[in-house]
Amino acid sequence: MSRVYCALVHHPVRDREGATVTASVTNIDIHDIARSSHTFGLCGMFVVTPIDAQRALVVQILEHWRVGGGKRRMPHRSEALAMCQPSSSIQEAVQLITAREGRAPRLIATAARALPNKALSSYSSASTLLAQADPVPSLLLFGTGHGLAESVLSDADLLLEPIHGVSDYNHLSVRAAAAIVFDRLFGRADRS
Ligand code: SAM
Secondary structure (H helix, E strand, O other): OOOEEEEEEOOOEEOOOOOEEOOOOOHHHHHHHHHHHHHOOOOEEEEEOOOHHHHHHHHHHHHHHHOOHHHHHOHHHHHHHOOEEEEOOHHHHHHHHHHHHOOOOEEEEOOOOOOOOOOOEOHHHHHHHHHOOOOOOEEEEEEOOOOEOHHHHHHOOEEEOOOOOOOOOOOOOHHHHHHHHHHHHHOOOOOO
16 A cells, blocks of 8 residues: 555635635644544644644644643544644645655645546545555645645646535535545445
8 A cells, every 4th residue: 555644734725715825723623634544544644834823733732632631531532643743835744755755745636626627536546546555655635724726736646536425515524525535545344
């Protein structure tokens, strides 16, 4: 299996008008996606924000759960958060993964909507790709706000097809979307 990381991206993301903005870090996003990442065997999770004060908040949250009171009270949660780290940008996360893995990661983006002129990858094809013993690591990108900026989607090596429900209503939280994406890529429904 390819070594897979994920990034919770707070910049560049879109606002409701489509402008590129920086979204605020949300504690529950970090906790939930770290737990899902650990459950599905990811190698690490990056919390991406260019704002120094926000990265300091991320460090504070992680320390509480890694070595503070949180670790004593909820060791399982501590284990999941131990795989998290802040980064100032997607590029910095790529550099950190490259330094750790010896190869730059392929970027796999996600979005609730398709991007004109960008091919979509199915979950089955992406799952098959990631299941191969491959020295190239992968970085799954999840946005916040109103989604990843179009530049991130268009520059990604793969753009996963949107998760579709049963109607045009499509407003999953990033926490829910990440869990569904992980299960489609790595989950084993047949495992008793
Ligand atoms: N409308 C936004 C969009 O177009 O991506 C959804 C924003 S949602 C709060 C933030 C993130 O959750 C998205 O950037 C994407 O990573 C993920 N996400 C949300 N809905 C999704 C879907 N239907 N399919 C795939 N990913 C989704």
